[in-house]
């Protein structure tokens with residue numbers, strides 16, 4: 001009798017140590033303040049869902065995994081600042097830095113960190129002396145009686161995604177090593193360790209597989225997001241789709257004593273602007289900023305006779321560059337094409353969404369023999385003849401792309417022309433895109 005009573009007491013004590021923790025998360029919102037051509041996303045609609053999910057939830061945390069800016073005219077024209085202002089209305093609990101946070105230069109990134117009314121954590125962006133870019137590597141939040149550490153990180157190859165001048169003296173270190181180091185330091189002090197990473201999914205996978213101290217990885221960067229949650233040895237990784245098309249929700253049960261996850265369930269909540277009402281306060285601020293760019297970008301410049309996907313737009317941008325700049329060759333990186341073009345009227349805004357970056361053009365003269373297959377794309381060249389080549393400065397100044405395109409040693413000169421304007425001018429002349 002005494003034995004079974006003791007057993008019951010122990011069992012119930014164990015049961016009390018199981019606590020719920022829900023992580024709402026988003027990433028790569030990319031300044032898409034208004035819904036996309038499929039009526040998905042938009043900050044005011046996302047805000048409604050975040051508020052609905054958090055209402056009365058004492059075990060909820062909302063995390064945002066980087067790349068808040070860059071992707072719409074408001075962001076480009078005002079260098080990301082309105083997006084950080086509106087982002088504050090979403091009330092993230094913790095956020096991290098994405099590669100695109102550096103698109104307006106690292107001084108502006110510092111400004112974003114000051115503007116954010118929530119901690120922005122990142123532990124592997126450093127200068128040569130090892131000084132950290134972010135003020136905090138991690139924060140510890142108390143949620144439902146659990147101490148939850150959130151460690152921030154960015155991809156180990158951050159430099160490959162930026163113009164060297166925008167990153168300045170900063171670079172990233174291997175994210176898994178950083179996560180392992182801080183998780184070890186935190187393990188005795190907290191119940192749950194989350195890595196909030198603007199990282200490649202492979203990096204997220206390797207963290208949950210190899211860093212036993214980390215319970216959860218919440219990723220950003222891959223715009224498709226993960227199809228399913230990945231679990232390894234009781235640890236999990238998730239990543240939501242970009243552009244705010246979904247809000248993601250990870251429901252966990254945590255054994256507080258063992259500091260381990262007991263159960264997990266991951267769901268995606270569509271941010272459907274047809275069925276979700278916009279949050280009025282956010283909608284008002286979005287409308288104010290949209291109004292300021294309207295005159296500049298809501299001008300009709302042509303017509304698309306069909307839907308053009310990103311894979312159709314990449315060669316089209318190369319063609320536009322060759323025709324507009326009267327050069328023999330050009331190359332467009334598929335990752336630089338940020339939106340599709342829907343059938344119908346083409347507004348200047350649509351081109352801004354496709355190429356939000358203020359990338360300027362650069363040209364070079366290059367001998368036929370030195371032009372790589374990636375640039376030639378099967379076109380014949382005479383080895384000794386000199387050809388002209390035009391690239392964006394993103395490609396022409398980044399060592400990773402110079403290497404990939406076989407352009408080491410080629411001298412480029414800057415042209416006073418944005419890549420975006422090349423495409424705008426070309427569409428204006430063509431009028432109709434078949």
Ligand SMILES: [Zn+2]
Nearest residue numbers: 067098099221
């Ligand atoms: Zn990114």
